[in-house]
Amino acid sequence: MSEPTTARPSGKRDENRSVKCVVWDLDNTLWNGVLLEDDRVSLRDNVVAIIRTLDNRGILQSIASKNDYIRAMLKLCEFGLHEYFLYPQIGWGSKVPFIRTIAQAINIGLDTIAFIDDQPFEREEVSFSLPEVLCIDTADLDQLLDMPEMKPRFITEDSKMRRLMYISDMIRNKAEEEFVGPKEAFLASVNMVLTIFPAKEEDLRRAEELTVRTNQLNTTGYTYSYDELNDLRQSEQYKLLMARLEDKYGRYGNIGLALVQCKEAVWTLKLLLMSCRVMSRGVGSIMLSHIMKLAKDKKVRLRAEFVPNGRNRMMDITYRLAGFYEREKIGDLIVFENELAKIQSFPDYVKVQILNGG
Numbered sequence: 422m423s424e425p426t427t428a429r430p431s432g433k434r435d436e437n438r439s440v441k442c443v444v445w446d447l448d449n450t451l452w453n454g455v456l457l458e459d460d461r462v463s464l465r466d467n468v469v470a471i472i473r474t475l476d477n478r479g480i481l482q483s484i485a486s487k488n489d490y491i492r493a494m495l496k497l498c499e500f501g502l503h504e505y506f507l508y509p510q511i512g513w514g515s516k517v518p519f520i521r522t523i524a525q526a527i528n529i530g531l532d533t534i535a536f537i538d539d540q541p542f543e544r545e546e547v548s549f550s551l552p553e554v555l556c557i558d559t560a561d562l563d564q565l566l567d568m569p570e571m572k573p574r575f576i577t578e579d580s581k582m583r584r585l586m587y588i589s590d591m592i593r594n595k596a597e598e599e600f601v602g603p604k605e606a607f608l609a610s611v612n613m614v615l616t617i618f619p620a621k622e623e624d625l626r627r628a629e630e631l632t633v634r635t636n637q638l639n640t641t642g643y644t645y646s647y648d649e650l651n652d653l654r655q656s657e658q659y660k661l662l663m664a665r666l667e668d669k670y671g672r673y674g675n676i677g678l679a680l681v682q683c684k685e686a687v688w689t690l691k692l693l694l695m696s697c698r699v700m701s702r703g704v705g706s707i708m709l710s711h712i713m714k715l716a717k718d719k720k721v722r723l724r725a726e727f728v729p730n731g732r733n734r735m736m737d738i739t740y741r742l743a744g745f746y747e748r749e750k751i752g753d754l755i756v757f758e759n760e761l762a763k764i765q766s767f768p769d770y771v772k773v774q775i776l777n778g779g
Contacts, residue, residue: 438532438533439573439634440571441480441481441527442480443482443483443535444485444519444534444536444537445482445485445486445537446538446559447511448487448488448539456488456493465559467562468562469500476584477576477580478572479579479580479581481587482505482507482584483509484509484510488512489511490511497509507523507526507527507587516543516547517546517547517550520554527587528637530553531554532553532554533636534553535556536555536557537557537559538559539560544557574630575630575647577626577627579674582674585671589670589671590698596670608702608770608771609769611670612772613667613668613771614771615664615665616774617774617775617779618664618777619662619779620650620661620662620678622654624675625647625654626647627674628647628661629647629650631694632645632678632692635697636730638695638736639692639694639733640692640725641691641726641728642730643728653680657683658683659682660679660680660681660683660715661679661681662677662680662711663675664695666699674696676704678693679692679694680693681712683721687721687723687724688715688716688723689723689724689726691726693708693709693736694736700735705736706743707771709739709743710764710765710766713761714764723759723761724759726755727757728753728755740757743759743765744760744763745758746758746759
């Protein structure tokens with residue numbers, strides 16, 4: 422008879438919407454008037470304060486507008502707002518593919534996007550084709566900042582820097598596209614440094630934020646509050662590890678989190694997640710190899726919990742490529758185990774630092 426899997430701590434699946442990107446229309450939404458009819462359009466009341474507040478909260482912003490691209494961008498530059506909008510989609514097509522393009526470029530789910538437009542037709546078209554997107558009438562703009570979807574529980578240093586980090590990502594991506602040679606050679610050229618460390622109290626706001634915001638590279642989808650994480654951090658029965666990444670282009674910030682339940686004979690990975698911004702950097706496999714080494718040194722069995730959500734298949738693949746096999750399945754919960762006979766070495770293209778018993 423198989424030994425029952427250990428009950429997970431009080432982390433829970435979070436079904437609440439959390440907006441990661443606000444997509445703005447321009448005419449009669451961001452500004453008053455229609456740009457092609459009169460170049461002397463004026464910004465709506467309080468729109469600058471709203472844009473800056475969303476940015477400070479770590480909510481990204483973009484544009485989906487039926488407009489002339491050059492004239493619209495020049496007007497945004499004139500208003501000093503162009504730098505706030507990532508991957509703006511301005512042209513004459515439907516806004517549905519515009520929004521899809523933005524989601525794909527930022528690498529976020531459609532269910533984390535809010536779309537603001539003054540035209541009922543535009544909102545209805547988006548709602549019909551992309552029902553996951555939260556559509557907001559421009560008339561409700563004054564209430565935008567008070568919406569629960571726009572109010573993250575914590576505003577961390579990573580939150581405040583999120584837009585700038587994405588701009589660095591755009592520079593990295595362009596350099597990678599232009600690089601001639603194998604991917605590993607490009608990764609070696611950017612001088613990546615990955616640091617793994619035990620989470621401290623000052624890291625817990627970002628740790629909670631990661632559990633709430635990360636869906637694709639998340640093994641279970643469990644969320645943990647600051648207080649829960651603080652209790653786990655101080656418990657001898659758990660290891661709470663974080664990872665941060667930087668390279669010659671700048672900081673990615675704290676981008677990884679792992680929670681390991683440490684019993685006498687068996688360790689269980691309750692949660693392993695990585696920010697989607699590092700999907701192509703192999704960080705999840707590196708962190709997993711490190712945990713496998715720790716378990717082997719302690720001479721314990723290593724298990725891992727996985728709950729498929731339709732979007733986290735990459736983490737399932739990460740476990741299987743690392744030698745984990747399916748031990749049992751309880752409802753949606755899959756319990757993996759690894760014999761620890763073969764542990765992947767850290768790749769040569771990244772320098773890995775382990776701090777303070779991490």
